[in-house]
Amino acid sequence: MRPPRPLICASLLLGLLAGSGCARRNFFQPDARLTTEPLPAGTETVRATPGRHYQRGVLHRMLFGAHYRRVWATPVTVPVFNLQTAEKTGLKPGKIGGGFQTTSMTLLGPNDREFALRTLDKDPYKTLPKVMQKTFLLTWVRDVTSAGMPYAAFVVPPLAEAAGVRHSTPELFYIRPDENGLGEASERFRGKMVMLEEKLEGEEVPAPNGRKYEIQETEDILEELYAKPTGAIAQRPFARARLLDLWLGDWDRHEGQWTWEHRNNGQLYVAIPKDRDQVFFRFDDGILPWIGSRFVKKFRTFKPRYENIEGYTRNARFLDERALNQVTRQQMQAEARSLQQQLSDSVIAQALRRLPPEVYALEGPRLASALRARREKLPAAADTYYRILAKEVLVPGTDEAERFVVERQSDTATVVSVYALADDDKPEEGRLRYRRVFHPSETERVVLHGLGGKDLFEVRGKVRRSPRIDVYGGPHEDTLKDSSRVAGLGKKTRFYDTKRNNVFEPGAETKDARSRGVASYAFDRDGSGR
Structure with missing residues (x-):
């Protein structure tokens, strides 16, 4: 329901007044555990929250949105990841990574396999100009992280498996507050909840069929694609993967969110999605976010209906133009109807049970209902998506x-x-x-x-x-x-x-x-x- 105009004006005024202040100090929780007591050696599980700092009062929730604040602040049981665990599986510290928001690092495994260790919580301060990093705007931008579902990535693997889309399978862990086994990155990860997943990159990456393939980043396959006329993107599998994104409400699918598997002696590139941070995004449930979503179309809330197909797909426009320029309307519809059959009620239920039990109790039934409703509307959404792509087509x-x-x-x-x-x-x-x-x-x-x-x-x-x-x-x-x-x-x-x-x-x-x-x-x- 659209907020009354006086309420909108008052909210904007409050937002502007708040924006003139300073950034909130000590924004993040000191430790994901509910206690600051030392963690005994050999502890296998802890009770922890990914982000108690997102728990705010009624006025704040009304202005800035309820988002997934309850989920971020709900204690769950988490396995402890420590150096002994890493040694048992042959993992060793690698390079420190991370984009503008997530703290991450590479862990090196046997047979040249690599794994990514990433925090569930984010700090988007690098996305702001330096002059704004000490203002209330930083607090506001940090607070928007609560619009993301922290456990969404754990739900995706069974859904991707059913859809026939290659995927990794992340695992949830807690990093000890006295961890020293992660090299220079140890201090950055201490006391945080993280996900560990295999990085599908490299020259000899095993596939589910038992074969090994070379896997490259998007910029590398595009360079090869435009150098010689011997390679091609597998467009229908990419269309299927993009429809899965649309169904999940995953709007942040730019070219950096994919790797590519080489098939047919390196002449065919098959897409592999990664980084499922924006699945089930919930944004426009506060006055200021609702206003913002009218101007920034990509910030779409996951609901039983598709809010704005152009907004959902905007971040992927560059790659879509190059990887879907041969897909016909009939082919797009065929992929949508195939996904309807494969993403059954039982598959949805199985996937959502990968949520921690406490989180499933809060969100599981609502997400299941929305996924079923969106599945029924997927062919119509796919047709709208196709018409957006077909309006102007690039042929390089x-x-x-x-x-x-x-x-x-x-x-x-x-x-x-x-x-x-x-x-x-x-x-x-x-x-x-x-x-x-x-x-x-x-x-x-x-x-x-x-x-x-x-x-x-x-x-x-x-x-x-x-x-x-x-x-x-x-x-x-x-x-x-x-x-x-x-x-x-x-x-x-x-x-x-x-x-x-x-x-x-x-x-x-x-x-x-x-x-x-x-x-x-x-x-x-x-x-x-x-």
Whole structure:
């Protein structure tokens, strides 16, 4: 229900007044245990909370949201992780990691396997400019951590397993307050609740089928993808993984949240999701967060209905454009309906029982009901997601020569094909590496990037309706031949390249967008240009 306008105004005023103060000192709990007494040697379990500091009063909850504060402050029984445990499993301290919020480190296991040790709680102070790190804004941003479900990552493995999506399986531990076995990182982890999970990265990582695969980061596979036309992303498995994200309400799926398994002798890249921090996110249950969610669409609350598909998928837009540019509407629907069958009530119940019993009592039934409701609506959500992706489609080439063929076949179908050209290939030959039929009712614009190599772009066909085709040549000599014709106003083919060293054969539909500089055909290969 929308809060009354006077209440909104009063809340904003209170928020601004609070924001003029200083950051709250000693924000975090000193120890996850409920006591500060020394922990006897050999203790196997403790009673602990991931974040008692998120427990706040009625006014605070009304203004800033109840979120998952009860879950963060509820004591649960946790196994103790210590140096002896690490030695028994062959784990040794590795490098210290962590992004802007999470404290983490790598633990080295036998056979070159690596494991990540990460705190459940976060400290997002690095996300703020230095001038704001001593203001109340830091306290506010830290408090937003309570919108995340601290145990959500433990629920995901059975769901991913049922969906056929590769996954790791995290375990929950407490780090002793006198721990010294983690090297330089020991002090950072003492007294905290953590998760331990295998890092699916490296050259010889075992898979469930018993085989071993090389696994790389996103930036590495994109570099290979655009260098030569020999590799490809497995798009339908990626679509399935992204629909699983959507179902779970996991909105933070940027390119750093994936690794990629090499198959078919390294020619096929299969996505592996990681870092499930935002699953079951609950944000807009306070006045100020509700207002904020109207402006920041990605902060979507996990509910029985899908709130905003564009918001859920915004952080993954860069990767989605590159990894889903060949998936059709029918294929997306097929994946959604398959997931409906595989994510059964029993699978959902089994997954939620991985929550600590005390937490399941608080949240289990509500989460189960929401998951079942979202499962029933998944095909409709998938169709909305597809239409967002289909509105503008990116089709990149590689640094070797390609032939791009655009055939405006009818008022309802425009076919784009990309052929890899070997040095001895004739222009009409080549190996087909991409083909998709575009419909004007779904797609407004198709963007072709030749990248490196001497690329040939051919556009032909006479129709009344067609998506706009934007052609970006690249740094080498490229050729555009446009013999197409589309009835109506406006040019439907645009050529972006340099004025010199290109073969330009325009037609009635061609807009000359060439320029003197090379910026006209710039292409963001790894996300650094955003």
